[in-house]
Amino acid sequence: MSKRSVLLAVVVLLVAWQALALALRSSVLPDPAVVLAAFAGGLRGPLGIHIIVSGWRLVAGMILAVGSAVPLGLILGQSRRLDSLIAPLIYITYPVPKIVLLPVMVMLLGIGDVSKVCLIALILFFQILVVVRDASHSVRPELLYSVRSLGASKWQILRFVYIPACLPATLTALRVGTGTAVAVLYLAESFATRSGLGFYIMDTWQVFDYPMMYSAVVAMSAIGFTIYVLLDQLEKRVCHWVQAGK
Amino acid sequence: MIEVHDLSFAYPNHPLVFQSFGWRVERGEHWAIIGPSGCGKTTLLYLLAGLRRPVAGRIVVDGQPLEKPRPTIGLILQDYGLLPWATALGNVELGLELRQMGGKVRRAVARRWLEDLGLASHGGHYPAQLSGGQRQRVAIARTLALDPHVLLMDEPFSSLDALTRESLQNLVVALSHDADLTTVLVTHNIEEAVFLGKRILVMGQPPIDKAYLLENPLARSLDYRGKEAFHRNCEEVRRRVGESGT
Numbered sequence: 001m002s003k004r005s006v007l008l009a010v011v012v013l014l015v016a017w018q019a020l021a022l023a024l025r026s027s028v029l030p031d032p033a034v035v036l037a038a039f040a041g042g043l044r045g046p047l048g049i050h051i052i053v054s055g056w057r058l059v060a061g062m063i064l065a066v067g068s069a070v071p072l073g074l075i076l077g078q079s080r081r082l083d084s085l086i087a088p089l090i091y092i093t094y095p096v097p098k099i100v101l102l103p104v105m106v107m108l109l110g111i112g113d114v115s116k117v118c119l120i121a122l123i124l125f126f127q128i129l130v131v132v133r134d135a136s137h138s139v140r141p142e143l144l145y146s147v148r149s150l151g152a153s154k155w156q157i158l159r160f161v162y163i164p165a166c167l168p169a170t171l172t173a174l175r176v177g178t179g180t181a182v183a184v185l186y187l188a189e190s191f192a193t194r195s196g197l198g199f200y201i202m203d204t205w206q207v208f209d210y211p212m213m214y215s216a217v218v219a220m221s222a223i224g225f226t227i228y229v230l231l232d233q234l235e236k237r238v239c240h241w242v243q244a245g246k
Numbered sequence: 247m248i249e250v251h252d253l254s255f256a257y258p259n260h261p262l263v264f265q266s267f268g269w270r271v272e273r274g275e276h277w278a279i280i281g282p283s284g285c286g287k288t289t290l291l292y293l294l295a296g297l298r299r300p301v302a303g304r305i306v307v308d309g310q311p312l313e314k315p316r317p318t319i320g321l322i323l324q325d326y327g328l329l330p331w332a333t334a335l336g337n338v339e340l341g342l343e344l345r346q347m348g349g350k351v352r353r354a355v356a357r358r359w360l361e362d363l364g365l366a367s368h369g370g371h372y373p374a375q376l377s378g379g380q381r382q383r384v385a386i387a388r389t390l391a392l393d394p395h396v397l398l399m400d401e402p403f404s405s406l407d408a409l410t411r412e413s414l415q416n417l418v419v420a421l422s423h424d425a426d427l428t429t430v431l432v433t434h435n436i437e438e439a440v441f442l443g444k445r446i447l448v449m450g451q452p453p454i455d456k457a458y459l460l461e462n463p464l465a466r467s468l469d470y471r472g473k474e475a476f477h478r479n480c481e482e483v484r485r486r487v488g489e490s491g492t
Contacts, residue, residue: 140325142327143327146323146326147329148297149315149327151317165331239331241331244371
């Protein structure tokens with residue numbers, strides 16, 4: 001996707017927002033100019049701090065999910081026996097909406113960052129685990145034979161075959177999971193906490209500070225968008241062959 | 247020299263493919279193995295490559311029991327076995343990298359092999375960007391860069407068009423002559439077996455305890471395809487394969 005088309009989409013969104021604001025003529029939906037001014041002013045105040053807190057929770061959750069799901073997915077993908085033992089557990093727990101565990105997480109891990117980071121990690125963990133395991137399963141035996149015949153050890157096969165084979169699927173899962181992670185972060189931060197954009201949206205809503213509430217909404221969307229774009233760029237940079245094959 | 251003593255092999259929960267099978271390949275010999283589908287040709291090649299272990303008997307290479315893939319035994323597969331995520335140069339470098347050869351030296355070696363095989367301008371291309379013939383030449387370069395004594399080939403040209411197949415058959419003859427290689431070719435193509443195999447092993451239905459041997463001393467000369475002996479031997483192999491398949 002070109003920068004120009006992204007810019008055009010932003011302009012279309014702003015025009016639609018402006019048109020809706022003019023049509024409604026309500027303080028519940030302020031003009032985009034008013035919100036953007038509040039956003040710019042808020043960056044030097046509490047909004048900036050809440051952005052940093054939410055951004056850190058999101059990134060930490062993603063790192064924790066990748067760090068735990070990728071190794072386990074690689075192990076399960078290479079061991080049919082282990083996978084047959086663990087697969088029923090994944091099958092049962094994967095569809096469970098993890099957000100319902102939020103109160104349990106807060107009780108077990110406290111109201112600080114840890115419970116929120118762990119909840120995001122838990123949700124992404126299953127998405128990444130399943131794609132990494134399936135990508136490992138789908139490595140052709142002929143490819144393994146040919147690399148083994150060159151004298152590769154188990155570690156070298158992991159490094160040269162399995163990890164690159166799983167990389168595109170992992171980055172795609174992370175990219176797709178970003179939207180879910182931001183939504184979960186909002187819910188987690190709107191519950192038993194006094195920091196983060198989720199809290200700030202609820203807080204400003206309760207005092208009818210709509211321009212600042214929308215600023216926080218824009219900030220949350222911007223965090224999700226930035227992570228999505230960074231992952232997209234990372235995928236293009238480290239997975240050249242995927243583009244080359246198209 | 248390769249010695250196969252009383253070899254028995256079966257895949258888990260399957261009947262025997264080989265039963266007390268014996269065979270001997272002298273250094274510098276050029277063998278072709280042919281037989282009906284599912285007779286165990288590829289299995290024999292994987293056993294010789296050290297990728298599978300016999301359930302009984304043993305394989306001895308240069309006086310040493312074969313227990314795992316050896317640096318001196320190269321394997322070329324029908325589907326090339328190239329890493330999709332590595333360029334042609336990266337693929338040729340792979341075996342050298344696995345053997346801890348320094349970056350500059352291995353790159354120079356890989357470039358030289360790509361040049362020798364007419365792929366100098368394709369070093370930066372991924373396998374998906376190469377034709378079938380080019381991919382197979384990359385696979386040959388990758389194997390020969392490791393300076394093997396024995397070259398095992400599993401239907402290496404079966405997915406290529408007739409002209410590319412002939413040019414690669416001629417290339418294999420030239421390269422194996424230059425490098426003083428022992429070659430073992432598995433193929434289902436009778437003309438290919440007769441052109442490349444000075445000794446042709448015709449396998450029957452499993453479990454295999456012995457195989458028919460056809461001497462073909464005129465093989466591997468470039469004008470052999472036009473000689474009467476070539477066609478006579480093709481007929482003989484065709485008849486033997488037909489008999490063994492029933």
